Amino acid sequence: MKLTEPLNVIYQSAEDGLADTVKPRLEQAGAACEKISVIDEKIKSLSMIDERLEEAVIKTGARLLILDPIQAYLGGGMDMNRANEARDMTKKLAALAEKYQCAIVLVGHMNKAAGNKAAYRGMGSIDFFAVARSVLLVGRVEGEENIRAVVQIKNNLAAFGHPKAFALSEDGFRWLGDYEITADEVLGGIAPKANKMEQAKRLLRELAETNNAMQSNEIFSLADEQGISKRTLENAKKELGVRAKRINNTWYWELDKIRQ
Numbered sequence: 001m002k003l004t005e006p007l008n009v010i011y012q013s014a015e016d017g018l019a020d021t022v023k024p025r026l027e028q029a030g031a032a033c034e035k036i037s038v039i040d041e042k043i044k045s046l047s048m049i050d051e052r053l054e055e056a057v058i059k060t061g062a063r064l065l066i067l068d069p070i071q072a073y074l075g076g077g078m079d080m081n082r083a084n085e086a087r088d089m090t091k092k093l094a095a096l097a098e099k100y101q102c103a104i105v106l107v108g109h110m111n112k113a114a115g116n117k118a119a120y121r122g123m124g125s126i127d128f129f130a131v132a133r134s135v136l137l138v139g140r141v142e143g144e145e146n147i148r149a150v151v152q153i154k155n156n157l158a159a160f161g162h163p164k165a166f167a168l169s170e171d172g173f174r175w176l177g178d179y180e181i182t183a184d185e186v187l188g189g190i191a192p193k194a195n196k197m198e199q200a201k202r203l204l205r206e207l208a209e210t211n212n213a214m215q216s217n218e219i220f221s222l223a224d225e226q227g228i229s230k231r232t233l234e235n236a237k238k239e240l241g242v243r244a245k246r247i248n249n250t251w252y253w254e255l256d257k258i259r260q
Helices: 017-030 051-059 083-101 127-131 183-188 196-208 216-226 230-239
Strands: 009-013 064-068 101-107 134-139 143-155 164-169 172-176 214-216 243-247 249-256
Touching: 009 017, 009 051, 009 243, 083 101, 083 127, 134 183, 134 214, 143 183, 172 216, 172 230, 196 216, 196 230, 214 216
Parallel strands: 009 064, 064 101
Antiparallel strands: 134 143, 143 164, 164 172, 214 249, 243 249
């Protein structure tokens, strides 16, 4: 589905103040704040099985519900380390999502059990990981103060997406696009190997020094030798303004007008 306008969202955050933190961040990111609703918890705290969730989805027509973090919306009597209790709660959320075609995002924090797989680094029962259709790992990029990486570690609906990155600065939020980093590098606080996008750009610039044009297959082969994927090379080609031309059923990349 191609989005052409903002959709209604319900965003519950138990850790950040709405007025002094959440709203300013949304405004800085260019969000349509009039499309974002919050369920009042002044009198009674909200839980994942609270009837107010369904009532709010019906009332607002929300297409996205965010609970941040998981631990804050379990309810007083629920032990998130017990799989049977977690399963009962997640089943009700799944039914809510399917009934109203509303995506539900649960934000969880990782524990400090170094060396464990990502699925076992979440706080509480593995059942939260098991019931999700897609799980995204978000973390800092070692050595890059303002960059965060997003790596998909589970996907039951399609092929795994390519890791992405975004920057946080005084100017706000900015997507950086594809980023070469692994879940282990994010979890372990390990600096990623040389950014493949920059490596791909460097390769094209070096080839441009001695070639006005080259067969695309030759370039792909050289990139493969350096561990650069075809997708990353295509993205570098696009960013540098390299054009492709077909001559006698063979594709060539014109490198003479590459953007530096």
